[in-house]
Structures are given as structure tokens and as C-alpha cells.
Amino acid sequence: MQFTHEHEEMRRTLTRFIDEEINPHVEEWEAAEMFPAHDVFRGLGSLGLLGLTKPEAFGGGGLDYSYSVVMAETLGHVRCGAIPMAIGVQTDMATPALARFGSDELRREFLAPAIAGETVACIGVSEPGAGSDVAAIRTTARKDGGDYVINGAKMWITNSLQADWMCLLANTSEGAAHRNKSLIVVPMKTPGITFGKKIRKIGMMASDTGLIHFDAVRVPQRFRIGEEGLGFTYQMMQFQEERLWAAANAIQALANCITQTADYARERKAFGQSILDNQVVHFRLAELKTEVEALRALTYMATEHYVAGRDVTEWASMAKLKAGRLMREVPDGCLQFWGGMGFTWDNPVSRLFRDGRVASIAGGADEVMLGIIAKHMGNLPGRR
DSSP states (O other), X not given: OOOOHHHHXXXXXXXXXXXXXXXXXXXXXXXXXXXXXXXXXXXXXXXXXXOTTSOGGGTXXXXXXXXXXXXXXXXXXXXXXXXXXXXXXXXXXXXXXXXHHSOHHHIIIIIHHHXXXXXXXXXXXXXXXXXXXXXXXXXXEEEETTEEEEEEEEEEEETTTTOSEEEEEEEOSSSOTTTSEEEEEEETTSTTEEEOOOOOOSSOTXXXXXXXXXXXXXXXXXXXXXXXXXXXXXXXXXXXXXHXXXXXXXXXXXXXXXXXXXXXXXXXXXTTEEGGGSHHHHHHHHHHHHHHHHHHHHHHHHHHHHHTTOOOHHHHHHHHHXXXXXXXXXXXXXXXXXXXXXXXXXXXXXXXXHHGGGGGTTTSOHHHHHHXXXXXXXXXTTOO
């Protein structure tokens, strides 16, 4: 993938924002288990970074998806995983379908403020009884006059405790599971929405994660994104961008983990030499770097295909699978070379060890990615 001067300028702008406005506060926000999403998003919005690929008519940059990939990769410089994930929800998970299929009225009302950083968005797919199995969701949105009346619950929802609106997937008919769902914009202050206790996690501490209940929540039918019954299809399209984003975001964080470990091992002495001088250490770091560069190549290739207008479901699934696996393997391997320091809470590698574990779960578990890849290979039972 060839990067232009515009790509590099955007990378420099975002890196400067991270260094000045995010990283100095990461420890405070991690301890608080919350970061000020509205403040951070306003800053990013003022720089034009929340709508790189969105239509210019609504404040976006009108750029191709390679710019989102560069942004996701650059966010790997943030000293935790929670804040990049929250930003990615805004840019590449809650808004792609709205930007592509929403009415002009809906895009003016919800997309434009999200691009400007004036509002915070979240994506409501997962439920207490349905995560990677999207077809199994039970939340309903039934027509009543000109409204939808929504009942159900959404769980593991990033940004939801600060969000102004949710891109909600709900069953809008009794038809087949892949054709009875719609995406609906739901303002989070609508009567009938209640919030369960904030979910505590083993990682991604600065990101607020909520359990949301919907009890006869009424929204206008004009808040539906695109056609009724196509919500599952739209969500699968959004997943392509979400999974490419997740893979790209992992690259820099993994590379930084390896570099930090090499620097520490170079200085730490044991048995008369630096830890890094041991062949088992510098060979292992070389192996891990090779794996990260393979992920980079796969992600860039998938992005090139996506920009060219091709279906990249298989490639995006491969990249997301590889990123999730490396988010487990790299920090685990590196942590060993930090010795006791690696087992401390504030160590950067131990933080990646905790934060990165969700990469094999969120946005489609590893096993779902493997199923998609097997399907494209023609190897699933009953599909040969």
C-alpha cells in the first residue's frame, strides 16, 4: 500500500494530538476507569479526524479507507488500548452504515455532529445472550403508528455510558433471522433506556462498557438506517471495516511492545550479561517482529482490495484473526523477558497483555473468523 504526503500529514497530526492531549492523561483515565470522551472527540473532530472516509456533505473528508487504516495504526501509539477502541467505535463501527445508507435528514441530525466530535456514538449489537452470533439477538423494535417501540437489552457496549446515540440492531419482523433485522439510531436520553452497573473488565480500563436496558423505548421510524430488514446485511458490511480497523490498530501497539522489551532487556543484566544477549531472547523478539510485519502486509493487502471495491470479508477475517492471536502471543512472550517487572500493573507490556486479550473476542471471536475463512475455502460441513 502506497502512502501519500496526505497520509503522512494526517499521521503526524494525529501523533501530535496523542502526545499532547491523550498520553499525558492515560494513567489518570485508566485509574478512573473512564476517559472524557466528549473532550477527546471534540479535539479529534476539530482536526477532521473523525470522518476521514465520510461524505464531505456532512463534514467528512471523502477519503478512501486507506486513511482510516493509517489512523487506526497511528492510534497504536496511545499508551493503552481503551481510548483507541473508543475512537474506533465512533469512526468505524457505529457510523459506516449511517454514512452509507442513512437518509440525508438522519445524516444531518446524527452523522454530522459525530464527525465534528460534538456527539459520542456507540454500536448496539451484542446482548447478554448473543455476541458473535449476531443472528441470535432478541431485542425487538415493533411498529406503532409512526414509531418503533424497542424492548430488550444490549451488553458489552463500548462508549455507552457517555454516548449521545446508539446504532442499534434489532428485530423488526418475525421473518428469517438474516432478513428480519434493522439498524436504528436511538438517542440515549430517550425515556425507557436504563443503564446497568458499569461492567468492570480485566483490561481496557479507561473505556466505559455498559449493560443497557430498553423498556418500551419509542423512536420515530425515520431513525431507521436504510431499508427495513437489511440491518443484518448492513452490519456485516460494517464488520468488514471494524475488522480491518482492529487489525491495523494492533500493528503499532505490537511493534511498540517489542521495541520496549528490547530496550529493557538491553539494560537489564543477569549472570554477567544483558538479558538481550541471550540467543533465546533476541531470536524470540526477531520471530515476533516477523509475525507483526506479516500482519502488516496482510492488513495492507486487504485494505488495497477494499479500496478497489472488492469484497474483503475473507481477507479482513484473516487479518482480524491474526491480530487477535498476536495480541495474545506478543505481550505474553515479551512479558517473560521483563521478569518481575512484567508482572506489575503499570508495566506497558502487562497493560497490553490485559488490553489485547479482548481482540480475540470482540468484533467476532477467533472461532467466528475461522468459520468465515473456512466458508470461503469451501470447507464448511454441508457446503462442499
